[in-house]
Amino acid sequence: MKWCRFQNGKKVSYGIIEGTRVIQVNGSPFTRYARTGNVHSLRSVKLLVPVIPPTFYAAGINYPEHVTWAARMRGQEPNLPKKADVGYRANNALIAHEEPIIVPKDATREVQYEGELVAVIGKKCKSVSEAEALDYVLGFTIGNDVSERTWQRGDRTLWRAKNTDTFKPMGPWIVTGLDPDDLHVKITLSGRVVGEYDVRTALFGVRTYISEMSRYLTLYPGDVVWMGTEGATENMKDGDVCEIEVSDIGVLRNRVVWQR
Amino acid sequence: MKWCRFQNGKKVSYGIIEGTRVIQVNGSPFTRYARTGNVHSLRSVKLLVPVIPPTFYAAGINYPEHVTWAARMRGQEPNLPKKADVGYRANNALIAHEEPIIVPKDATREVQYEGELVAVIGKKCKSVSEAEALDYVLGFTIGNDVSERTWQRGDRTLWRAKNTDTFKPMGPWIVTGLDPDDLHVKITLSGRVVGEYDVRTALFGVRTYISEMSRYLTLYPGDVVWMGTEGATENMKDGDVCEIEVSDIGVLRNRVVWQR
Numbered sequence: 001m002k003w004c005r006f007q008n009g010k011k012v013s014y015g016i017i018e019g020t021r022v023i024q025v026n027g028s029p030f031t032r033y034a035r036t037g038n039v040h041s042l043r044s045v046k047l048l049v050p051v052i053p054p055t056f057y058a059a060g061i062n063y064p065e066h067v068t069w070a071a072r073m074r075g076q077e078p079n080l081p082k083k084a085d086v087g088y089r090a091n092n093a094l095i096a097h098e099e100p101i102i103v104p105k106d107a108t109r110e111v112q113y114e115g116e117l118v119a120v121i122g123k124k125c126k127s128v129s130e131a132e133a134l135d136y137v138l139g140f141t142i143g144n145d146v147s148e149r150t151w152q153r154g155d156r157t158l159w160r161a162k163n164t165d166t167f168k169p170m171g172p173w174i175v176t177g178l179d180p181d182d183l184h185v186k187i188t189l190s191g192r193v194v195g196e197y198d199v200r201t202a203l204f205g206v207r208t209y210i211s212e213m214s215r216y217l218t219l220y221p222g223d224v225v226w227m228g229t230e231g232a233t234e235n236m237k238d239g240d241v242c243e244i245e246v247s248d249i250g251v252l253r254n255r256v257v258w259q260r
Numbered sequence: 261m262k263w264c265r266f267q268n269g270k271k272v273s274y275g276i277i278e279g280t281r282v283i284q285v286n287g288s289p290f291t292r293y294a295r296t297g298n299v300h301s302l303r304s305v306k307l308l309v310p311v312i313p314p315t316f317y318a319a320g321i322n323y324p325e326h327v328t329w330a331a332r333m334r335g336q337e338p339n340l341p342k343k344a345d346v347g348y349r350a351n352n353a354l355i356a357h358e359e360p361i362i363v364p365k366d367a368t369r370e371v372q373y374e375g376e377l378v379a380v381i382g383k384k385c386k387s388v389s390e391a392e393a394l395d396y397v398l399g400f401t402i403g404n405d406v407s408e409r410t411w412q413r414g415d416r417t418l419w420r421a422k423n424t425d426t427f428k429p430m431g432p433w434i435v436t437g438l439d440p441d442d443l444h445v446k447i448t449l450s451g452r453v454v455g456e457y458d459v460r461t462a463l464f465g466v467r468t469y470i471s472e473m474s475r476y477l478t479l480y481p482g483d484v485v486w487m488g489t490e491g492a493t494e495n496m497k498d499g500d501v502c503e504i505e506v507s508d509i510g511v512l513r514n515r516v517v518w519q520r
Contacts (some may be wrong), residue, residue, distance in 0.1 A: 052314075055350045060417070085416040088348040090315045092477045104476060126425070156345040157320070160476040165386070215350045216364060216420040 003029050003139065004173040006045040017042060017173060030221035037135045041060065050141050050174045051120055053224040056094075056147065059209060060087045062202050062228030069232040074153065082245040084212040089145070089226065090163040097172035100257045101242070102249045106162060107148050109215055111256070112160070112238050114145035114229035115187035117199050117243035119206050119224040120174050126214050133210035136219065139176035140183070142244050142252040144169040147233075169242075169254045170224070180206045184247040185230070190240045197230035263289050263399065266305040274465035277302060277433060289398055289434070290382065290481035309354045310401050310434045311380055312455040313484040315353075318350060318405065319469060320347045321435050322462050322488030329492040344464040344472040349405070349486065352444040358430035360517045361406055361502070364424060371516070375447035375504035376487035377459050378403040379466045380434050381483040385474050393470035396479065399436035400443070402504050402512040404429040407493075418520045429514045432483070440466045444507040445490070450500045457490035 002017040014029060022040045025106075027033035061067045061081060062183030071078035096100070103111050145162065146169070152161035162168075180199050187195040199205075204212075209225055223245040236242060238258035245251045262277040274289060275282040282300045287293035321327045321341060331338035355361070363371050382398030392448075405422065406429070412421035422428075442461050447455035459465075464472075469485055496502060498518035505511045 054312075055352055081416055083415075086419045087417045088350060088419075090348060090477070092315055092480065155343075156341055157347045159346045159348075159473070164476040165478050213419070216424040217350070218353065218425050 001139070001176040002173050002177070003050065005048045005050050006040075006066060007048055008040060010047065015040070015045070027185065034250050035044060043224050047097050047172050049096045049170050050172070051222045051224065052091055052094070053222050054220045055223045056089045056091055057086045057213070057223065058226040059084070059088045059204070059228040062204060063197065063230035064201070065231050066229055073149070080203060084209045086209060086213055086225070087158075089168055090159075092165055093163045093168035095166045095169050095254065097169070097252050098254065099169070100166065100255050101144075101146055101236075102166045102236075103256065103258045105259045108150040109235050110148060110149035112147050112233040113184050113187060113189065113194075113236060113242045113244070114147060114233055115195060116143045116145055116228045116229050117180060117183060117185060117246055118143040119180065119210070119225045119227065121219045121225070122221055124218060124220055125210070127220045128211055128214045130207040132213040133207040133214075134179075136210065138221075139174040140178050140180060140246070141171060141174045141224075142246050142249055143224075144242060144252060145226060145229065146255060166220070169252055171252055172250055175227060175249045178248055180227075182247075183249070186245045188243045188245070189234065189236060194234055195229070195231045199227070201230065202227060261399070261436040262433050263310065263436070265308045265310050266300075267308055267398055268300060272308065275300070275305070277436035299458070307357050307432050309356045309430050310432070311484065313482050314480045315483045316349045316351055317346045317473070317483065318349045318486040319344070319464070319488040322464060323457065323490035324461070324463060325491050326489055333409070340463060344469045346469060346473055346485070347418075349428055350419075352370055352425055353423045353428035355426045355429050355514065356360045357429070357512050358497050358514065359429070360426065360515050361404075361429065361496075362426045363498075363516065363518045365519045367408050368410040369495050372407050372493040373410060373447060373449065373454075373496060373502045373504070374407060374493055375445050375455060376403045376405055376441060376489050377440060377445060377487045377506055378430060379440065379470070379485045379487065381479045381485070382481055384478060384480055385470070386478045388471055388474045390467040390471040393467040393474075394439075396470065397466070398481075399434040400438050400506070400509060401431060401434045401441060402506050404502060404504050404512060404514060405486060405489065429512055431512055432510055435509045438508055442507075443509070447504045448503045448505070449496060450495065452489075454494055455489070455491045459487070461490065462487060
């Protein structure tokens with residue numbers, strides 16, 4: 001099942017995508033919903049960020065080659081994390097599929113993509129085992145954890161490096177019923193493949209993160225967990241189009257616009 | 261003006277506190293509101309967290325003596341931050357005035373309070389000057405940034421050290437029309453004063469934080485910015501009552517309960 005959140009005229013609704021059609025629903029996949037008789041063509045509606053999360057979690061460094069690459073860039077020895085400690089991102093930075101990533105004037109050239117799988121929590125959970133963790137996931141979507149590397153190295157926190165307005169593209173929709181360990185991520189920059197990896201090569205998988213987090217905190221419907229990226233990343237120039245493709249989900253596409 | 265969010269029976273509403281009475285409103289201070297004829301005694305209603313923030317910001321280390329104390333605890337030289345880089349906390353951890361702080365079984369003894377002033381954003385803002393920053397603040401409330409210091413030192417992020425469920429008491433209400441630099445914070449643990457400071461001694465004030473943050477990000481109505489604490493902090497034992505008092509606002513009171 002494929003869930004989207006969309007705008008049609010002034011009205012914002014959730015919808016179920018079937019082929020090229022969107023069936024508008026009353027309610028949401030996080031509460032209750034009922035299909036309506038309103039059916040739109042997918043092309044005619046504006047897709048929105050598929051959920052505004054109550055809490056926006058991010059695994060951060062969670063793939064071995066990315067950890068190694070990031071450490072070398074800082075002139076340090078790579079140090080693989082030994083447990084699934086989760087971080088945070090911020091809702092102000094969220095944009096939808098096809099919306100522009102707007103880079104502030106004072107950013108350096110080192111504005112880079114990070115293509116990631118995103119788990120969307122469907123049901124409240126606390127203290128769940130790895131075996132039952134996916135029962136609490138509604139489905140999966142795609143994220144681009146855009147990062148300004150100079151700010152990332154120099155600031156005390158990741159606030160503007162990762163959470164400048166428009167730095168968190170997420171979408172285009174949420175797909176249910178997937179096993180994350182079957183998925184493959186491919187990142188292209190203006191048509192050129194710049195990264196590719198299997199989700200199963202993560203240091204800690206979705207089941208581990210959810211189970212570990214839920215030992216201390218309650219996850220709520222709509223919370224998202226961005227699962228981290230693999231490999232080296234490159235700078236994005238003005239006008240570049242970044243696409244993150246995840247098998248069985250789709251493509252998240254955003255153009256980069258540098259403010260003058 | 262004194263705003264609260266409260267529950268009466270099953271209904272959750274915003275209210276205006278006048279003396280010992282709560283005037284129930286329709287709407288909220290962040291949108292539009294209208295006073296209703298429903299008036300309750302303040303004692304008879306259950307106060308809730310005064311706002312669930314879209315994004316939950318925290319200044320983190322923002323007072324000189326606290327920075328020095330925290331660095332010495334880690335065996336490092338104190339290093340005062342040179343700019344107002346903001347961090348994040350998480351909504352799962354929020355609890356209201358008079359609700360218990362519940363410490364998980366596997367926490368160490370080093371569970372400590374941090375008494376803080378909290379700025380509540382009232383209007384959407386981007387790129388505002390320090391001079392106009394307070395125009396975008398609805399008012400101020402009180403926060404207790406409860407922290408498990410062993411986890412804070414050992415984990416890669418602050419996720420469970422600071423965001424375990426119940427580790428973020430906030431309230432009891434929001435007071436408008438205050439100048440933060442006039443305010444005084446006093447922290448007591450089971451009746452003993454354990455910390456006291458003037459908000460104006462912060463490295464970076466509310467105006468600076470909001471102005472700096474708004475250069476890169478949009479602040480939204482209901483966002484909160486916790487302003488950090490001053491001084492050393494102590495362990496809280498099972499049964500301790502921690503009170504954070506801020507002049508012209510009130511007292512945020514929470515009991516500590518250790519899970520067995």
